[in-house]
Amino acid sequence: MALTSTPNGTTVDKTTVLSSGARAGIDTADLKPGLADPVHESQTLFRHLLDAMARPGRAVDLETALDAPTPLDPATAAVVLTLCDYDTPLWIDWIADTPPVRSYCRFHCGSALVERPDEAAFALVSDAENMPRLGLFAQGIDQYPDRSATLVVQLPDLEGGPERVLKGPGIATQAVLRAGGLPDWFWNDWRLNAAQFPLGVDIFFTSGRRIVGLPRTVLVEG
């Protein structure tokens, strides 16, 4: 009965997806608390996420005191807690796919955890170097471009990587991003992603308490 429709229209049976064992419930023994004041904090966080998407490339400090389960940074957990809920299937990459993180996401978000990237509305990537190619996530469909995935990609830093110049809506002239820890293919894939607008994925890069928004409208140079 616990079924969820995924962005690409396929159907996920939560009960089978979740059952690495039985329908065992969630082990709450070591569960970390979520947002202390969920309504107001998630509203504040959501405002920050909007700002990040509206000003692509510009780092936004989420100012969150969240105690996130390893290996998640506070910003990563904050984005997931703010955006994911019962209606949004979540895919977690293999490094973050630990019982504490699974419990954390299931308990605080209520999201179904899915095995395949293309079934997810949100994807949590903690090991960016080994992340799946962007085309493997839900891209949306012509009638419903919104049925694409939003990726939350945790990076070691947002300053130490190679310089990229970004242009597009929300950027007055140009923005410079130095995201570190991305795979070699990433910006090539991003060009393909941007080329298929209005379809394509959106990304939040996270690191520590900060995030950078990369909506599908962003064009990259160099």
Place this chain on the structure above:
Amino acid sequence: MYVAVKGGEQAILNSHKVIAEERRGDPAVPELTLAQVKEQMQLAVDRVMTEGSLYDRDLAALAIKQAQGDLVEAIFLLRAYRTTLTRFGATLPIDTAKMAVRRRISAAYKDLPGGQVLGPSYDYTHRLLDFALAAEEGVGAPQVDMAEEPVDESIPRVTDILNHEGLIEEEVAADDEARVADLTREPMEFPAERDMRLQNLARGDEGFLLALGYSTQRGYGRNHPFAGEIRLGEVAVAFEPEELGFPIEIGEITVSECQMINQFAGSAERPPQFTRGYGLAFGHCERKTMAMALVDRALRARELDETVDYPAQDEEFVLYHSDNVEASGFVQHLKLPHYVDFQSELQLIRSLRRRHDEEQMEAAE
């Protein structure tokens, strides 16, 4: 080109004040409390919950007070509020066989297990205005007789009784793990399956469904219905929280249920038998469930190989027009300024009229 017109702000603010005053009525009369609405306008509350598609008596009472008793407006308010709430998940299907029955009647069988329990109903009143209710001292606290014993713990469904003879189609879930359509999450698609149709009808406008149901009885639809069974009572609601991994009861809701039994002459695939139409609603909404059951049956035409000749059998017609929030929104949007639209229409009509007049003159010459 759009031309923004400003200047209505003060007028709108003052209109809010006027509506607040109108709603309050004569201040010499005590103000209505939500408890009074909830306790003494129960059937209005039930309709607002059903069509507002949110079971919460207090919120429905508030919506009714705020809307000055305009139930369609109250339904709109409740639907709007609902969008602000997070969804935790879906419940296990409620089991109406385990209902704590307060009313249960069948028009198909006189003597049936569990008996005919009339419960609260206006059916057996004389429909004469009762001036006792207008008396200044009110009605106090009416007393009800109590039987020695409660109603039977589990009352068999009339349809199950017919099932024993194999004379009625069976209702079983073909695939209980199948995804359940949800209009709050996905747009309507045609052909619409029964899950989507029933959800649509359950929150559909009672007046619209009543008229359609009536039309099927008057010949605009080929079915000969019997009210197989009507029930009113309380059912437990069970939910399985993710974190528990097993279901728990989280409350109890009142529902009305109607099982309509319809004659069916048979088709290539099915022998002659009775078919069913189903109606279910929050609270005490018996008329609604009866109408819903008639329309549900009519909409099964495609599935039962019947030709679709009448409005009640036409799923696009029924499902696209049943929702009073949508309907009222689209009808009432005509009140919004259409000044520019209208100016262009005016020009068009003027030029058509000019041409018409010229042609008339030419013809006359």
Place this chain on the structure above:
Amino acid sequence: MTMRSENGAGVGAPAEGAGLESLPGSGSPPGGVPAEAVQAERQRWMSVLAKAQLSELEQAWDQVEERPAFQWLRPPEIGMVMVRARSGGTGGQFNLGQMTVTRCALRVDSGATGLGYVQGRSKRHAELAAIFDALLQDGGRRAVLDEEVIRPLAAAYDRRRDERSRKANSTKVNFFTLVRGEND
């Protein structure tokens, strides 16, 4: 079960709390008895707590002497669940409409996790249900709390239900047939 002061170290939480393994009926009856028995018990008391009236819960809470300190895992939150039903009562599922629900989760200092899921929008109701749920997982307190809180609440609920049902039953029709038109 003994009370522990360290978080997470309480034996009760994983064994009798949220980590229960199977649904009733899905496990083998002879094998996994303890977990299932506790699960059935917990289902029962959570149901009683959810269906109790707030005033009754407050009254019961007033009588509790040893009140635990607790930490919110999830502060009370108002939301909804989609109520499902079956076509014809027994057929395929459909969505009838939603219902307001308030939920919360807390961890008492013994380590047990208490969960409240209650119909309606009372945060206090959810909170009290969760605290009692946590306390009832403490084997040392269960018997007393069951006797003094759960049973009376269940009895009050049954009384309301019985009263309603007996009123309904006063409207049950007793048909009798009049014989007429008989030939002499």
